[in-house]
Amino acid sequence: MKAAQKLQQLEEAIRLAGAKAQQLRQQGLSVDVKGKSDFVTQSDLAVETDLKHLLSQLFPEDGFLGEEGGMTEGVSGIWVIDPIDGTTNYKQGMDYWCISVAYVVENTIELGYIYAPDRNEFFMARKGQGSWLNGKLLQIQNEPEGQSIIGVGHSNRKPLQSYLNLLTLLDEKGIDHRRFGAGALMLAHVSSGLVHGYYESHLNSWDALAGLLLIEEAGGAVCNFLANDGLTKGNTAWASTQHLWPVLADSTF
Structure with missing residues (x-):
């Protein structure tokens, strides 16, 4: 076949x-x-x-x-x-x-x-x-200035304070956020433009990999999730429009 x-x-x-x-x-x-x-x-x-x-x-x-x-x-x-x-x-x-x-x-x-x-x-x-x-x-477009919305997730494998620190940073930068409870689908929705990025301090590979490829192939920016044995251990997930990428590219929460 x-x-x-x-x-x-x-x-x-x-x-x-x-x-x-x-x-x-x-x-x-x-x-x-x-x-x-x-x-x-x-x-x-x-x-x-x-x-x-x-x-x-x-x-x-x-x-x-x-x-x-x-x-x-x-x-x-x-x-x-x-x-x-x-x-x-x-x-x-x-x-x-x-x-x-x-x-x-x-x-x-x-x-x-x-x-x-x-x-x-x-x-x-x-x-x-x-x-x-x-x-x-699909082709990702940069969001209008001042209208950024990113999806966020909270992993119980990380302290709650790390999630609160993320929300604080987003508030300081004037970036809105949504948490819908399904990281894989939120990543997919970055590729279709429903949100402009997604961040989670720790995501398992089965939640992350398909969505990250969708974003990359649609022209977005994605983290190197598979580094440091991300396949079996999971990793931080950050993916976004090219415009938003620098905001959290070097962040760890």
């Missing part, structure tokens, strides 16, 4: 996984608590299992890293998946959640998919070939 046909099958599988998650929610969810404000449902497990099964058939030499299932080694690239980013939003019936799939080869993000089923938004990016939303090519 040709590579293009395999990727088409993957896109179809991501869409089907989104529909399955919607159906399971309608039927009623069982929710387990993994940590503070960190939940897992049967949909998280089902989506990851379905996608991992397909990927193992299409790309048997590749490895796999999933939020729920951990790492499976491979001899080629590695597929990095968050089956449902924004699980709290998802279980509450909000539309701000997504499925995120990225493909990494030799520390380079080659492919990224983010699908938000309730919003009917399917993002796709390919290294060196651009980013798309529902088939439309």
